[in-house]
Amino acid sequence: MITKEELLQYLEKERQAIFQRGDAFFQCAELGFREVETARRITDLLEEWGIPYEKEVALTGVIATLGKGDGYHIAFVADIDALPRKDGKGNIHSCGHSIQTTMGLSLLKALHDSDMLEQTDCKVRFYFTPAEEYIDFEYRDELIAAGKLEFRSGKQNMISLGCFDGVDCVLSAHANGDERTKFDVSSTLAGFMAKKAVFMGRAAHSGAAPHLGRNTLHGATLAMNAISFLKDQFAVEKGLRLNPVLTIGGGSVNTIPDETVLETYVRANDNETLFEACRRFDGCVEHCAKALDLEYKISNTAGYLPLAQSKGLNKLVRENMLLHCSSEEIVESPVSGASGDVGDLGFLIPTIQFGFSGVRGRFHDDSFEISDYENCYITSGKVMLGTIYDLIMKPNCRVQQNKKKYDVKKLEYFGWLHQKPE
Ligand SMILES: [Zn+2]
Ligand SMILES: [Zn+2]
Known part of the structure; x- marks a missing residue:
C-alpha cells in the first residue's frame, strides 16, 4: 500500500505544471454562472487524464469522481468564480478561487496517478462549484425566473439537485489575508x-x-x-x-x-x-x-448560513498542517465577518474549510495577487491530500455523516431557503 509520503510526492513531481495551471486559472476570471471557459479548461484536463466527470451541473459546475466503491464518501469543494475588477476592465480572481480550482485539479491528478482509490471502497468527488460570490443579482434572478436555476449560489443549487446526498464529509480551503502565518483552522464564517x-x-x-x-x-x-x-x-x-x-x-x-x-x-x-x-x-x-x-x-x-466546522475533521487537518509547519504558524479559530455558501454545506454535512496564506493586497480589490506559490499550491495541497489519505486509510479518523439527520436537516434547510419574496 502507498504511504502518505509517497502520495505527497505526486504533488512535488507536478510542481511546475501546477504553478502554470495556477497562473492560467488566475488569468481566467469569470463571474458566477458564467464560468464557461473555466469549466471547459477543467473538463479538458479531466478528458486528458481519463477521469470521469459530469459537467454543466448548476449551469457551469463540474463534478469529477475517483473510486467506484460505495464506502466512505469524501467531497472536495473548490470555488471557480471571480469578481468584477474595480477599474471596470473585466474580472479578477480577487478572492483567490482560482487557487482552489488549481488545488482541486492537483489533488485529482495525484490521487488518480497513484491508483490509491482502486484498492479501497472509498470515493472522492471533486466539486468545482460556480457562483460563490453573492453578487450579480439581476443576471442570477433572470436565470431563476427562466427556470435554469433555483437559487443565487452554486452550492445551494447543487445541494438542491441532490449532488451532495450520500456524502460523508466536505473538505475545502480558502486563501486568507494573514501574511504572518501559514494556515488557519476552525475559523467561523458569518x-x-x-x-x-x-x-x-x-x-x-x-x-x-x-x-x-x-x-x-x-x-x-x-x-x-x-x-x-x-x-x-x-x-x-x-x-x-x-x-x-x-x-x-x-x-x-x-x-x-x-x-x-x-x-x-x-x-x-x-x-x-x-x-x-x-x-x-x-x-x-x-x-x-x-x-x-x-x-x-x-x-x-x-x-448564506454561518459556517460551523467539524471539530473531528479539523483535528485531522491540523495534524497534517503540523507535518509542514510549526504550531506558531497556525492560527486557531479566528472569527471572520465574511460569509460563504460553504456554510450551507456545513449545516448539512460535517465540513471544514481551512485557510492558507500566500496572497497579498486586499480581498475583493484589484490589488489582490498571489505572492507565495509554494504555500498556496504545494503546501496547502499537501495538507489537503494528507487529510484525504488519512480519511481513506485510517477508518478511525473518519467523521461519519448521519444519513437520517441529513434528511431532516435538508428539509429544515429548504424551509429556510424558500423564505422568498412573496
Ligand atoms: Zn469573496
Ligand atoms: Zn471566496
Missing part, C-alpha cells in the same frame, strides 16, 4: 439573511388632514428604534449585525407617506443567533406597524 419590510398606510394631506392618513414613515422609524435596541439582546461574540436602511421613505412633503420600505441584512456568527434574530426582527416590524394601525409585509431572501 451567515446572513436579507430582509425587506414594507409598511403600508394611507396617504392624506399633511397640513389639512393628517389624522385621516396612516403615516408609514412613523411605523418604520419606530421599527428602526426597536431593531437597534434588539442588538442589545445578543452577546457581542454572536456577531449579530443589523444595519437597516430606508429604501423608500415617502414622496412629497405635503402628503402623509403611505408606503415605506426598510431593508437590512441580518448577520450572525451561528445558526441559532441568525434564526432567532430573524424571528425578533419580524416581531419588531409587526408590533411597530400594529402600534400605529399600519399594515406590513416582510419578505426574505436567504443568503
Whole structure:
C-alpha cells in the first residue's frame, strides 16, 4: 500500500505544471454562472487524464469522481468564480478561487496517478462549484425566473439537485489575508439573511388632514428604534449585525407617506443567533406597524448560513498542517465577518474549510495577487491530500455523516431557503 509520503510526492513531481495551471486559472476570471471557459479548461484536463466527470451541473459546475466503491464518501469543494475588477476592465480572481480550482485539479491528478482509490471502497468527488460570490443579482434572478436555476449560489443549487446526498464529509480551503502565518483552522464564517419590510398606510394631506392618513414613515422609524435596541439582546461574540436602511421613505412633503420600505441584512456568527434574530426582527416590524394601525409585509431572501466546522475533521487537518509547519504558524479559530455558501454545506454535512496564506493586497480589490506559490499550491495541497489519505486509510479518523439527520436537516434547510419574496 502507498504511504502518505509517497502520495505527497505526486504533488512535488507536478510542481511546475501546477504553478502554470495556477497562473492560467488566475488569468481566467469569470463571474458566477458564467464560468464557461473555466469549466471547459477543467473538463479538458479531466478528458486528458481519463477521469470521469459530469459537467454543466448548476449551469457551469463540474463534478469529477475517483473510486467506484460505495464506502466512505469524501467531497472536495473548490470555488471557480471571480469578481468584477474595480477599474471596470473585466474580472479578477480577487478572492483567490482560482487557487482552489488549481488545488482541486492537483489533488485529482495525484490521487488518480497513484491508483490509491482502486484498492479501497472509498470515493472522492471533486466539486468545482460556480457562483460563490453573492453578487450579480439581476443576471442570477433572470436565470431563476427562466427556470435554469433555483437559487443565487452554486452550492445551494447543487445541494438542491441532490449532488451532495450520500456524502460523508466536505473538505475545502480558502486563501486568507494573514501574511504572518501559514494556515488557519476552525475559523467561523458569518451567515446572513436579507430582509425587506414594507409598511403600508394611507396617504392624506399633511397640513389639512393628517389624522385621516396612516403615516408609514412613523411605523418604520419606530421599527428602526426597536431593531437597534434588539442588538442589545445578543452577546457581542454572536456577531449579530443589523444595519437597516430606508429604501423608500415617502414622496412629497405635503402628503402623509403611505408606503415605506426598510431593508437590512441580518448577520450572525451561528445558526441559532441568525434564526432567532430573524424571528425578533419580524416581531419588531409587526408590533411597530400594529402600534400605529399600519399594515406590513416582510419578505426574505436567504443568503448564506454561518459556517460551523467539524471539530473531528479539523483535528485531522491540523495534524497534517503540523507535518509542514510549526504550531506558531497556525492560527486557531479566528472569527471572520465574511460569509460563504460553504456554510450551507456545513449545516448539512460535517465540513471544514481551512485557510492558507500566500496572497497579498486586499480581498475583493484589484490589488489582490498571489505572492507565495509554494504555500498556496504545494503546501496547502499537501495538507489537503494528507487529510484525504488519512480519511481513506485510517477508518478511525473518519467523521461519519448521519444519513437520517441529513434528511431532516435538508428539509429544515429548504424551509429556510424558500423564505422568498412573496
Ligand atoms: Zn469573496
Ligand atoms: Zn471566496
